Amino acid sequence: MAVTLKPPARRPADAPITMFGPDFPFAYDEWLAHPAGLGTLPASRLGTEVAIVGAGMAGLTAAYELMKLGLKPVVYEASRMGGRLRSQPFEGGSGAIAELGGMRFPLSSTGFYHYVRMLGLRSRPFPNPLTPAANCTVIDLEGQTHWARTLEDLPPLFREVAQAWDDALEEGAGFAELQTAMRQRDVERVKALWNALVPRWDDRTFYDFVAQSSAFQRLSFHHREVFGQVGFGTGGWDSDFPNSMLEILRVVLTGCDENQHLIVGGAQQVPLGLWHHAPQRLVHWPQGTTLAKLHHGAPRPAVKAIQRAGNGQLEVTDAWGGTRRYDAVLVTCQSWLLTTQIACEESLFSQKLWMALDRTRYMQSSKTFVMVDRPFWNDLRESGWPVMGMTLTDRLTRGTYLFDNGPDQPGVICLSYAWMSDALKMLPYDSAKRVQLALEALRKIYPDVDIASHIIGDPITISWEADPYFLGAFKGALPGHYRYNHRMYGHFMQDALPERERGIFLAGDDISFTPAWVEGAVQTALNAVWGIVRHLGGASHPDNPGPGDWYPHIGPVALPD
Structure with missing residues (x-):
């Protein structure tokens, strides 16, 4: 049955901002909440084992959703469950x-x-x-200390910096119009506006954006210095100054630097909760099934090697020498580990993709x-x-x-x-x-x-x-890295790949366009769920098309190599 593609319902211009795009404006929250579920598999595939490398938020999100669909995720973890939700x-x-x-x-x-x-x-x-x-907030710069509860409590210098940042965003990125389109979930408008910004800002640093804006050029170097030291929202920006400006635009456009909450009792409860949670709706498995029960309480040990077996399956070898074969493998660890911790057969990825995986730059x-x-x-x-x-x-x-x-x-x-x-x-x-x-x-x-x-x-x-299992906190894309990010993010679309490169999938916030934010881990995990279901012969429900159904129509703009 053919999938019907209908864009999400238009929202009002003052609707809350969500991480809807901008590179791929797909409504993951609506896909998750739809009563039809995320897809179906052929009856012959139910109970099939799928390897999940890494028990962080990406790995356990994917494992949980694949279990609901009737597959048997086999989770491997080298260190602690939860990943960087620790x-x-x-x-x-x-x-x-x-x-x-x-x-x-x-x-x-x-x-x-x-x-x-x-x-x-x-x-x-x-x-x-x-x-x-x-x-209250205390800002201490160059030996001067200021006490404040709001921006109005601070000297005029800080308000000038805040206004200059707002003006620079409007001048350099048409911020208000693009963010309004994202609030409204106006897919066509988001794509048109964002796609024009990608070639303009991919090769330029955050600092270049700030320093060359007319808003900051009217001010002193000290204003830029203050912006780098304390910024606005979550704090100072200077650690990000070398990053591609596209990365920063995504942060502010999607509201990542505002309206932030903590999870009472600890953020690690979320991935661990998925490990222990028994879904209400399950295919194939009896009621009360959890990931923990499928694993007899604990994940399998660290993965040491991934290679193609003679029968075409993927062979995963763990730290103690145990080897299992799978039709699909999802890798959610940080990409550098595929060359430092895991002996991953080179032919599983194209050389173009290896370039992207190895050039990923992690921030300390x-x-x-x-x-x-x-x-x-x-x-x-x-x-x-x-x-x-x-x-x-x-x-x-x-x-x-x-x-x-x-x-x-x-x-x-x-x-x-x-x-x-x-x-x-x-x-x-x-x-x-x-x-x-x-x-x-x-x-x-x-x-x-x-x-x-x-x-x-x-x-x-x-x-x-x-930490040898992380080698850094999160990705920070450098100028010119958009193409690398595009290759990694779009890898779940495997129909055009040669047979030798199919069946191994990638997820994690470093695979996403929004590194350092957990939503990127969730969204790429859901991309992988769609890709694995398709790889095993399944499909989305006709009334609830998934990310891969939409990707050819609204996927990220491609820059020429």
Whole structure:
């Protein structure tokens, strides 16, 4: 039966922004919510095993949806389940946690929040700078400290920078019109506007966009410096200055840098929840089936090799030498691991795709957390301001976040959240040294606050670039990388591939056009679900066409090689 392609219903111009495109404006949230489900498989394929490499959000999203369709996902995990959604509890901390990976999730991530709601999890506003959830924000630059709750509390310099950024977006990208088209889910308009921007900004850096805009050229270098140090939304932008401007445009167009929430109890609950959740609607499997039950409680060990078997299937070998054969394999680990941790047969991907996988550039990131006896930062000074606030600074800590779990509960401080060169400054040091360095920096901002006296338990810290199973925190596309991203993202469309390259699929936020955001992991996982179903002879329901049905019509614009 033929699939009928009908664009999503038009929404009002003031509808909430969602991660609808802009490269591929497909309504993943509507596909997920449709009562017809994500597709059907031939009866002969029900119960077929499919390998899933990696138990992060992408891997477990795909595994969960494939299980619902009647397949048997076989999940492999080299390290910890949850991937970069890693919520580490403090010992004896009564629920106090350190969010070592993703910790703030924009409400525009409608695919991700589909699963948050399904699992019955709660979220609340993240204490970002200048938001009510932060209570107060302290900006410390060049030795000058400013206390604020809103932008209006700051000196005019900061409002000038904010206005210049808004003006630059309008001048360089026609921001308002494009974002309105995305709010309305006007597919044709989104495609027309975005496709014109891709060749214009792919080869140019974020810094170039800012520095060459007439809005910033009218101002001083110091304005650009302040924008890089503290930015607006989630904080400073200078770590992203070398990135392709397309990457930054996607962040702001899709609302990723605003209206962010944290997951109460820890973000890792979402992928782990998918592992343990029994779907209401299942094909083939009995009611009550979960991924955990299909795996007898635990995933299989790390994958060490993937190659094509003599019978045409894909052969997966794990860390202990066990080998299984599959008709389809989904790889969700970071792409560099296909050359550093997994012996992946070269002929499984084209040389063009290998170039894209190997040229992916990962950004460094470090975090250092401590647990404290109480949320002491809410104590008031004589001036009426709290003794401490969410802090943005040019000092070593860069960003300091305060997590209040209630007046009678231990609080958590992310002493330092840093990227790129600032993260590398922390790399050689153990947790005690990192805490010491952070406290010394914060003492210069808060000389009258004895943070150390409130610390209880052991600190928790991470440098993602030092983890052999990640080698970095998230992708940051460089100028000229659009073609690479296009190759990786579109790989789930396999009809035109030679037989030797079919059956192995890719997913993860680094495969998406929105790296560092969990919605990219969810959306590419759903692309892979569609691709695997098609590869095994299945199809979308006629009333609920999937991403691959739409891709030839509204897929990303192709730039010439």
